Amino acid sequence: MNDMDFTGKRVLVVGGSSGIGNGIAHAFRERGARVAVWGTREAADYRAEEGSDLSGLAYNRVDVSDSAAVAAAPSPFDGLDVLVLAQGTVLYRKGEFDMEGFRKVVSVNLDSMMACSMRFLEDLKASGGNIVTVSSTSAFHATRGNPAYNASKAGVVALTRTLGQAWATDGVRVNCLAPGLVDTKLTKVTTEHPDRLAASLRSIPMHRLGTPADMAGAVLFLASPLASYITGQTIVVDGGLIL
Secondary structure (H helix, E strand, C coil), rough: CCCCCCCCCCCECCCCCCCCHHHHHHHHHHHCCCCEEEEEECCHCHHHCCCCCCCCEEECCCCCCHHHHHHCCCCCCCHHHEEEECCCCCCCCCCCHHHHHHHHHHHHHHHHHHHHHHHHHHHHHHCCEEEEECCCCHCCCCCCCCHHHHHHHHHHHHHHHHHHHHHHHHHCEEEEEEECCECCHHHHHHCCCHHHHHHHHHHCCCCCEEEEEHHHHHHHHCHHHHHHHCCCEEECCCCCCCC
């Protein structure tokens, strides 16, 4: 038996329309899973050349910052085996020091994690499924200029621990991925500036950026039978950045 064979499994990747989430969605699809993704825009607005390939994926537009919208969103399948919560946002130019901006980021990066988890809990109990949240290495150090991003990502790690403990007896595992610097649209503020990029690469022992495929490998493991005795944990995938 291939423990990385997800044939027939029902997988929802929230935030799977672009970046890390999109890479994760396609990794499951390539291994036989039926994969749906949620995003914030109309499907026609996403372009493969910008890291948003929706081919082979079922798509729904859901504003996860609105808990009522999450609760009312249609189920993508007749049940669910894996829920990946890869949604996230950030505001630059000190936008997170304004309370409206702070709340906006926290509502997407943290509040929606709980809303989506609760929305699909009964489906995951029924299937013996699992949840993988996506945090960041920012959970483990200060993030200059981004207090809401920092606090929300630290909150995801803590939420994962608590939900992992709470739902273990229900047969639902909850684990977390903490990516380092990954080459996506969200990190272009760094990757498109040569001096910033060079400084960032000097701080990564493996001397390269991460890719969505690098992140997907860890998520596949956490969602697979190979991780059947792991819950409440966070795996850091950062090329050694926080060492």
